[in-house]
Amino acid sequence: NAGVTQTPKFRILKIGQSMTLQCTQDMNHNYMYWYRQDPGMGLKLIYYSVGAGITDKGEVPNGYNVSRSTTEDFPLRLELAAPSQTSVYFCASSATEISYEQYFGPGTRLTVT
Amino acid sequence: DQQVKQNSPSLSVQEGRISILNCDYTNSMFDYFLWYKKYPAEGPTFLISISSIKDKNEDGRFTVFLNKSAKHLSLHIVPSQPGDSAVYFCAASGWESTSGTYKYIFGTGTRLKVLA
Numbered sequence: 001n002a003g004v005t006q007t008p009k010f011r012i013l014k015i016g017q018s019m020t021l022q023c024t025q026d027m028n029h030n031y032m033y034w035y036r037q038d039p040g041m042g043l044k045l046i047y048y049s050v051g052a053g054i055t056d057k058g059e060v061p062n063g064y065n066v067s068r069s070t071t072e073d074f075p076l077r078l079e080l081a082a083p084s085q086t087s088v089y090f091c092a093s094s095a096t097e098i099s100y101e102q103y104f105g106p107g108t109r110l111t112v113t
Numbered sequence: 114d115q116q117v118k119q120n121s122p123s124l125s126v127q128e129g130r131i132s133i134l135n136c137d138y139t140n141s142m143f144d145y146f147l148w149y150k151k152y153p154a155e156g157p158t159f160l161i162s163i164s165s166i167k168d169k170n171e172d173g174r175f176t177v178f179l180n181k182s183a184k185h186l187s188l189h190i191v192p193s194q195p196g197d198s199a200v201y202f203c204a205a206s207g208w209e210s211t212s213g214t215y216k217y218i219f220g221t222g223t224r225l226k227v228l229a
Contacts, residue, residue, distance in 0.1 A: 004156070033217075042117070042202060042219030043157070057214075090156050098206065098215050101147060104156030 002026055004105035006091050012111045013081040021076040021108050023091030031094040032074040033058070033102060034066065036087040043090060048098065049074055081112045116140050117205050119220035127228050132190040134223050136203035139184065142216070143205035148177060148188045151200045151222070160201075161188070193227045200224050 035043040045058030149157035
């Protein structure tokens with residue numbers, strides 16, 4: 001049981017490039033989330049999904065897109081990367097309502113230069 | 114506007130003593146509160162939670178206290194162990210009717226160091 005896995009672990013992008021951060025969970029959770037954590041800050045919710053085919057914006061969605069075609073996968077797309085998107089990105093999932101405990105992946109450290 | 118605040122960025126405690134981590138929130142819409150623990154290069158892991166209808170929840174060495182009137186919660190770790198050294202985040206969740214969106218807000222974290 002791997003839990004929540006994220007790839008890649010590290011990535012350096014040039015300004016204007018695009019990439020997709022992958023997230024997969026094997027716990028059959030309906031709810032999935034993407035967060036970013038900037039240095040010295042808490043985690044901020046980018047997007048979340050309450051089930052396959054359903055996504056919604058979180059606190060900081062600008063510059064990102066998501067899709068949820070299966071229960072297991074919740075990729076995060078960055079179009080036209082900017083230095084402000086340099087951060088550590090965490091994917092998470094939860095079994096029940098959004099209120100409750102979430103299970104996190106190990107994170108992807110992204111640098112945009 | 115930081116709706117969930119952890120005003121102490123770091124805390125050092127001797128092994129065996131009590132660690133008390135504090136968290137304040139500003140919005141009454143929050144009705145569920147959680148604590149997460151994070152080691153370097155790992156994702157946060159859930160520790161303990163409390164609903165707004167309770168004022169205390171205990172799980173082994175970890176106890177969370179909620180004071181709704183003061184909009185304050187705290188995490189007590191007794192006794193503290195060196196393996197507890199990590200960054201602790203509090204989080205608050207609730208439905209914001211004005212914006213019609215769900216909020217799940219993390220504090221900025223407190224780095225706990227337990228000295229052997």
